[in-house]
Amino acid sequence: MQTWLVTGCSSGLGRAIAEAALSAGARVAATARRVESVAELAQQGSGRCLPVALDVADPASVKAAVLAAEEWAGGIDVLVNNAGFGLYGAVEEVEDDEIRDVFETNILGVARMVRAVLPGMRQRGRGTIVNIGSVAGLVGGPGNAFYAASKFAVEAISEAMHAELRPLGIRTILIEPSGIRTDFHGRSYKRAARRIADYEQTAGKQIAFNLSLNGRQAGDPRRMAATILRLVASENPPFRLLLGASCVERVRAKLTGMLDDIERWEEVSGAVDFANPEFPADRPLPSAAPQK
Numbered sequence: 001m002q003t004w005l006v007t008g009c010s011s012g013l014g015r016a017i018a019e020a021a022l023s024a025g026a027r028v029a030a031t032a033r034r035v036e037s038v039a040e041l042a043q044q045g046s047g048r049c050l051p052v053a054l055d056v057a058d059p060a061s062v063k064a065a066v067l068a069a070e071e072w073a074g075g076i077d078v079l080v081n082n083a084g085f086g087l088y089g090a091v092e093e094v095e096d097d098e099i100r101d102v103f104e105t106n107i108l109g110v111a112r113m114v115r116a117v118l119p120g121m122r123q124r125g126r127g128t129i130v131n132i133g134s135v136a137g138l139v140g141g142p143g144n145a146f147y148a149a150s151k152f153a154v155e156a157i158s159e160a161m162h163a164e165l166r167p168l169g170i171r172t173i174l175i176e177p178s179g180i181r182t183d184f185h186g187r188s189y190k191r192a193a194r195r196i197a198d199y200e201q202t203a204g205k206q207i208a209f210n211l212s213l214n215g216r217q218a219g220d221p222r223r224m225a226a227t228i229l230r231l232v233a234s235e236n237p238p239f240r241l242l243l244g245a246s247c248v249e250r251v252r253a254k255l256t257g258m259l260d261d262i263e264r265w266e267e268v269s270g271a272v273d274f275a276n277p278e279f280p281a282d283r284p285l286p287s288a289a290p291q292k
């Protein structure tokens with residue numbers, strides 16, 4: 001029987017993953033900041049679910065939660081780093097404390113969980129870590145810089161983990177969802193306190209649009225959870241999986257434009273290396289690909 005530890009099980013995707021793992025017969029350490037919010041899950045789990053208090057922004061809480069889960073189950077096979085929240089505001093509107101808060105949970109929370117769980121996984125020579133990224137971790141946009149920065153960081157951390165842990169028998173799976181119909185845009189995002197009128201037509205408009213989608217997001221958390229379970233159970237899962245047709249569309253558009261620019265400017269890029277001929281100052285620069 002596999003043991004899963006899932007962060008942020010009070011609602012949304014984390015809750016759906018915990019429920020799906022329990023239905024599949026796994027043992028689940030269902031963690032939440034308010035442990036009472038997972039009491040119902042524990043009842044469903046008929047002895048296979050341990051509710052654990054866990055705030056990933058608190059190092060002592062991380063250590064205690066992982067220890068409790070390991071003592072209960074004898075080891076963690078699958079860690080799902082799901083806990084996270086959003087931060088909206090134009091770059092100039094967001095203050096340091098607001099950035100620190102979102103990085104504390106979305107980046108340091110992942111790093112802390114991974115550090116706490118890996119010694120046991122390394123000792124056993126096996127394990128799977130699922131990191132929940134976002135389309136925002138691959139495609140930036142107005143009004144979303146620092147949430148996106150936190151999810152871009154999850155990309156970088158996951159790519160490094162994949163290379164470092166694979167030789168040790170530990171798998172890393174990075175999940176990139178676009179909009180999921182959860183409470184994220186109800187209670188799991190913060191709006192920067194400062195507002196600057198000049199950004200109303202860019203960041204402000206995009207934020208209002210994102211919030212207007214609340215309750216109508218295309219992604220079904222239960223189907224996502226079921227897909228994550230299938231990946232974990234499969235022998236050869238991809239390192240990165242985009243979830244949601246909109247995610248595929250947006251990432252493809254970005255990569256196509258990026259590749260186009262890389263190719264147009266390749267000669268200029270290479271001309272700074274000692275070994276290559278310098279790009280002549282009298283030759284016109286190529287033009288950038290039209291922005292999508």
Ligand SMILES: NC(=O)c1ccc[n+]([C@@H]2O[C@H](COP(=O)([O-])OP(=O)(O)OC[C@H]3O[C@@H](n4cnc5c(N)ncnc54)[C@H](OP(=O)(O)O)[C@@H]3O)[C@@H](O)[C@H]2O)c1
Nearest residue numbers: 008010011012013033055056083084134179180182184188
């Ligand atoms: N919804 C989307 O459109 C979307 C798209 C792409 C990626 N994602 C990502 O999916 C993940 C889950 O979000 P969701 O959509 O399921 O939203 P959600 O239902 O609001 O769930 C967010 C969860 O994170 C928990 N959390 C926040 N800060 C925490 C902390 N410091 N320690 C422990 N738990 C914490 C929340 O717990 P509390 O109950 O204590 O607040 C809640 O359980 C997040 O990482 C999010 O960035 C969401």
